Amino acid sequence: MNDLLLKLRQNAEMRRVPIISRQTEEFLKEQLLKYKPRHCIEIGSAIGYSTIFVAALMQAWNGQVTSFEVAYPAYLEALMHIKEANLHNITLYPFDIVTSDVRKFVPKKGDFFFVDGQKSQYGVYLQEIENIKEENSLIIIDDVIKFHNKLDGLYEYLSKKQINYQILPMEEGDGIMIIKH
Template structure:
């Protein structure tokens, strides 16, 4: 089932509809994968976010890209379009059904040699990666963003960009924790910890974009050991 927060847009519903229906559709097989996911409510980035990501990455032209959260391979394929024949996308996922579909889509689009799918939990895989990466796109378990963030900063090159999807939780990120259902309070706390950490950190250049359920965009200006200030709660 698609993330319920995607039914609570952080901008006017009419504007969301305008963007999703008005922005140009993707051509060819990438468009087919997007349509397939939307028809079956498979959780991929919404169209307005995908178009924005496509535009930004097209300008950045990264060579080494890391993605955390593959789903059926739509965003990894979008990213792979911009790395060139000498670039590479590494993506991580732990769900067998998604991995199977993603691999089929990579083959369908001819990206088998341009994308490596690492199977397993990102918490186990991230510490084993070497980097550096020019761009990292994180769209995985929201409760893990804060925990994964120091690894992303460690793997990202100076001047590289980290883009994190779904950080607004349908706007509830601003609510008092007592108003948040207990089942999602951990996500609420972790996302607020992340935002508090990155919004004005001197080693980072940070921006928020109200597309989809919110994009957090971070440029690594200086090296900093974020592991040293990480606050991980047990529950």
């Protein structure tokens, strides 16, 4: 699996396709191993790098990953990479959770969420997550420093719902948001 992930990272860097940073990857690994979630819901799979990374870890405890990717070409590429990874604990959908009733596609509520989709939609994504999350869920939102100017909707929603969060710096100029609830 490590060879495939290395190949995918190198290919993404060469093509300038954004995937999770190494620091974010390490943080995700720590959180996944600590919490051992049963069902991760990912919003924004891109070419499938983070999806494969998360699913490979979660298969150790029979965890499942449901991922959504709005860009159809990226979705097709992710499907190809997931097939190459030979992981059977991933379900990938080619649409934006904002435009469809996500509850129809999520067989059970999620207890771990990784959000790395369209930055301007983060607030709406969080609203949708409220409908499909278990109690005591962990939500990790990527790129909250680098793209802070696109996150007004996210901060408005957090303020309106009085949701506490923590921002952790990751790589230079960026970081992640953590919401535990």
